[in-house]
Amino acid sequence: MPNADPVYLDYNATTPLAPEALEAMLPFLREHFGNPSSIHGFGRPAKEALIESTDAFASFLGARPEELVFTSGGTEADNLALLGAAAAPRDDGRRHIVTSNVEHHAVLQVIEELERRDWPVTIVEVDERGELTPDRLRDALRPDTLLVSIMVANNETGVVQPVAELATVAHDAGALFHTDAVQACGKIPLDVRELAVDMLAISGHKFYGPRGVGVLYVREGTPFTPVFRGGRQERGRRPGTENVAGIVGLAEAARQVDKLLPTESKRLASYRDALEQSVLSSVIDSYVNGEGATRRTPNTVNFRFDGLEGEALVLALDEAGFAVSAGAACDEGAVKPSHVLAGLGLSTEQIRGSIRVSLGRYTREEDIEVFAEVLRDTVAALRGRNS
Ligand SMILES: Cc1ncc(COP(=O)(O)O)c(C=O)c1O
Structure with a gap:
């Protein structure tokens, strides 16, 4: 029986x-539709809101207002960071770029x-476990x-x-450090002074702000050449x-x-934690991808069910009223396994059997209790059908 009210458990998507x-x-x-660059009465409220929102967001991040660059989202913030740093003129011959194999495609x-x-x-x-050690x-x-570009979460x-x-290691070698904090913002505390990064990317729609707006923090003094003119x-x-509306919404979020x-x-x-325990103890051949990592965001769990097709599981759960996402995405007819799970050393089969469950502000305890049971029964039903 489908759940009467569909339950959204895909907060990492949006x-x-x-x-x-x-x-x-x-x-x-x-009413305040004016262009903030206009000096007349229509532009002024927009300009004031822009200044106020920039100040508020800067203080949220531990940055200075002049260090923020508003973008169209996380993808643009990441692109701008990397391309802006690469384009900056330098006379020390540095060109080598380092990243990890589990970064976002952006x-x-x-x-x-x-x-x-x-x-x-x-x-x-x-x-x-999905971790990058300072030694590596x-x-x-x-x-x-x-x-160096390594994500927070x-x-x-x-x-x-x-x-x-990691930023300290990079700085000790004289390199700049960029971090993609898109999945960290709103889930764990973020402070650019504590992280000591040079650039940091954020996206509004991952923490209850609007879509189509993001931020790139560029620490004062970071060599950076604009990409757009x-x-x-x-x-x-x-x-x-x-x-303006997007930036105001982002600051309020x-x-x-x-x-x-x-x-x-x-x-x-x-x-x-309760969901993990319930699934691991009631479903045979079930695992948590990334288990044992020193730290994970509090809302995310990536399950693996050996011998199962994650996409079929996602569709069956959707029918039962629960929205989660799969570890392998169907892209133009071909199943493309996640490079992140491959980065943890999982085989294509194991990646296919993985799903991501991400909780958020409107998740209730009873949703998770019911979801744990539905997940257990759905995995059993699919395995029964396959055997
Ligand atoms: C880690 C990470 N970086 C970047 C992005 C891209 O952000 P946006 O959707 O705002 O372009 C995402 C979105 O899924 C993400 O999860």
Whole structure:
């Protein structure tokens, strides 16, 4: 029997907009539609909101307002960081770029493109828990390393990298450090001073802000050349008329995170742990990908059910009223296994049997209790059908 109200357990894909963020945005979609660059009365409220939201978001991140560049989302923030740092003129000959094999495509594909343009690249492998140790990074660095890019939290496994330590290793070798914090923002505390990174990327729609808006933090003094040309907005670092409503919504979403994070992270971690225990103890040949990692985001669990087709499981769960996502995506007719799970050393078969469950603000304890039972029964039914 399908669950009466579908339960959303795919918060790492996107989150619903916080009502407070929507309320804060509405005036800038209605009456305060002016261009913040206009000096007349229509532009002024937009400009003031932009300044206020920038200040608020900077304080949320522990940054200075001048260090923020608003973008169209996480993908653009990552692209801008890597391409902006690569384009900056330098006279020390540094060109080598280092990243890990579990980064989001918004990082990996940019670095692959730079490699095609003759930038030397090293892709460091994480261990079987999905972690990158400072020693592994140190081994990959060279005297000509320009830039290291390692994410804070992984979108598929939730594994959190020791970014502050990794950034220190990179800095000791004279390299810059960029981090993709898209899946960390809203789930764990984030402070650019504690992380000591040079650049950090964030996306609004992953923490109850609007879609189509993100932020790149660029620490003052970081060599950076803009990628786009055409205007003086964002201090020339990302020209184009600002998405005022989006930026206002993003800042309001961050205010809500500030208020809710301490209680939410405990609440979700306890549901997540209960779900893991229930599944591992009641379903044979079930595993948690990334288990044993020192730290994971409190809301994410990536399950593996040997001998099962994850996509069939996702569809069956959807029919039963639960939205989760698969470890292998069907792309133009071919099943493409996740490079993140492959990075943990899993075989294609094991990746196919993996699903990601990500909890969030509207997840209730009873949802997880029912989900654990439905998951157990659905896995049993699919295995029965296959045998
Ligand atoms: C780790 C990570 N980086 C970057 C992105 C891209 O962000 P956006 O959807 O805002 O472009 C995502 C989105 O899934 C992500 O999970």
